[in-house]
Amino acid sequence: xxxxxxxxxxxxxxxxxxxxxxxxxxxxxxxxxxxxxxxxxxxxxxxxxxxxxxxxxxxxxxxxxxxxxxxxxxxxxxxxxxxxxxxxxxxxxxxxxxxxxxxxxxxxxxxxxxxxxxxxxxxxxxxxxxxxxxxxxxxxxxxxxxxxxxxxxxxxxxxxxxxxxxxxxxxxxxxxxxxxxxxxxxxxxxxxxxxxxxxxxxxxxxxxxxxxxxxxxxxxxx
Amino acid sequence: xxxxxxxxxxxxxxxxxxxxxxxxxxxxxxxxxxxxxxxxxxxxxxxxxxxxxxxxxxxxxxxxxxxxxxxxxxxxxxxxxxxxxxxxxxxxxxxxxxxxxxxxxxxxxxxxxxxxxxxxxxxxxxxxxxxxxxxxxxxxxxxxxxxxxxxxxxxxxxxxxxxxxxxxxxxxxxxxxxxxxxxxxxxxxxxxxxxxxxxxxxxxxxxxxxxxxxxxxxxxxx
Numbered sequence: 001x002x003x004x005x006x007x008x009x010x011x012x013x014x015x016x017x018x019x020x021x022x023x024x025x026x027x028x029x030x031x032x033x034x035x036x037x038x039x040x041x042x043x044x045x046x047x048x049x050x051x052x053x054x055x056x057x058x059x060x061x062x063x064x065x066x067x068x069x070x071x072x073x074x075x076x077x078x079x080x081x082x083x084x085x086x087x088x089x090x091x092x093x094x095x096x097x098x099x100x101x102x103x104x105x106x107x108x109x110x111x112x113x114x115x116x117x118x119x120x121x122x123x124x125x126x127x128x129x130x131x132x133x134x135x136x137x138x139x140x141x142x143x144x145x146x147x148x149x150x151x152x153x154x155x156x157x158x159x160x161x162x163x164x165x166x167x168x169x170x171x172x173x174x175x176x177x178x179x180x181x182x183x184x185x186x187x188x189x190x191x192x193x194x195x196x197x198x199x200x201x202x203x204x205x206x207x208x209x210x211x212x213x214x215x216x217x218x219x220x221x222x
Numbered sequence: 223x224x225x226x227x228x229x230x231x232x233x234x235x236x237x238x239x240x241x242x243x244x245x246x247x248x249x250x251x252x253x254x255x256x257x258x259x260x261x262x263x264x265x266x267x268x269x270x271x272x273x274x275x276x277x278x279x280x281x282x283x284x285x286x287x288x289x290x291x292x293x294x295x296x297x298x299x300x301x302x303x304x305x306x307x308x309x310x311x312x313x314x315x316x317x318x319x320x321x322x323x324x325x326x327x328x329x330x331x332x333x334x335x336x337x338x339x340x341x342x343x344x345x346x347x348x349x350x351x352x353x354x355x356x357x358x359x360x361x362x363x364x365x366x367x368x369x370x371x372x373x374x375x376x377x378x379x380x381x382x383x384x385x386x387x388x389x390x391x392x393x394x395x396x397x398x399x400x401x402x403x404x405x406x407x408x409x410x411x412x413x414x415x416x417x418x419x420x421x422x423x424x425x426x427x428x429x430x431x432x433x434x435x436x437x438x439x440x441x442x443x444x
């Protein structure tokens with residue numbers, strides 16, 4: 001491991017001191033580490049559509065900030081700004097996460113552009129419900145899940161809703177071995193700030209498998 | 223909007239009642255909604271490597287459950303099980319998020335397979351530090367960020383660490399217009415339970431743009 005000078009002695013050039021060996025050459029090659037501010041966007045962000053009920057009306061919103069957060073029970077998180085969707089989740093304690101395929105790019109995009117407080121977005125999709133009464137799901141989405149809020153965390157601009165998954169819905173045609181098959185589901189991702197949607201490309205490896213050859217290189221700790 | 227019978231009257235066939243028109247045909251075509259349990263994995267999950275310090279030793283762990291959670295300031299979340307990495311974050315209050323390219327699949331994979339309490343994983347990478355003293359970053363990763371914990375949420379099996387981004391680091395060769403360019407960064411995603419890594423494919427649309435044509439179809443609310 002090459003440790004940075006800053007780490008050892010506190011260089012005034014954070015992010016640069018690592019390249020003690022040949023910093024010049026790396027600078028010339030554009031390989032110098034540069035600070036690009038504090039506004040990262042994790043790439044790629046999986047695009048989902050969050051479903052809620054505003055009163056009796058199903059409402060949908062495109063969300064790029066969703067993640068699994070617990071193994072068992074399955075728990076998901078979605079980060080949502082001060083939108084009608086956040087109000088609805090606070091009122092009902094329920095929401096759905098719908099995974100759209102690339103065929104639904106325009107529909108996903110528009111539900112991220114207009115507010116459920118101004119427009120009725122329910123007509124864009126065929127709606128179905130599972131076990132929860134206020135977590136409307138989208139039939140056109142290959143994989144959908146209904147979530148019950150177990151925690152919510154207020155952040156400076158957004159609110160993080162943490163919901164236990166009460167049911168996951170799909171169709172046989174999207175499954176392989178009983179699980180959703182990404183090549184059949186064909187989800188897509190969002191990148192910002194260039195604001196583009198991306199398909200999923202070819203497989204590049206097997207998890208919990210491709211790294212095993214490196215294990216011998218790792219010193220075992222005393 | 224086609225609303226499900228369950229929604230209206232409480233059908234005993236959740237996820238089926240939506241298809242009032244021609245449920246038979248859809249069943250035959252394998253288009254019937256089926257409940258596949260409660261163990262979804264959001265597809266695709268962006269793969270990152272979380273960096274921490276165990277004492278003075280940099281440690282790294284592959285994480286698939288990371289997300290942006292707040293706009294300004296930039297705040298990220300990572301969900302981590304009962305691992306050495308979680309202990310380290312609890313002790314130091316700092317961590318890094320490193321975005322590996324497809325060239326780093328094996329290295330990413332192995333740091334997700336062995337524990338930092340048994341093995342010294344620091345030698346796999348060239349390490350540098352930014353403004354935080356306990357958030358080691360990986361020079362080989364095209365985009366890295368250093369985070370300071372502002373909140374952590376204990377969940378049944380995992381702990382969700384919420385960290386404010388204090389600095390993002392990259393190299394000119396990975397940027398376009400000052401921001402990371404996904405086609406230059408070449409990140410990859412994880413799917414479970416098939417445990418495969420996937421590259422990012424061709425662009426399929428423009429966000430906040432491709433849906434605008436559907437706006438006229440949305441009834442404006444009174």
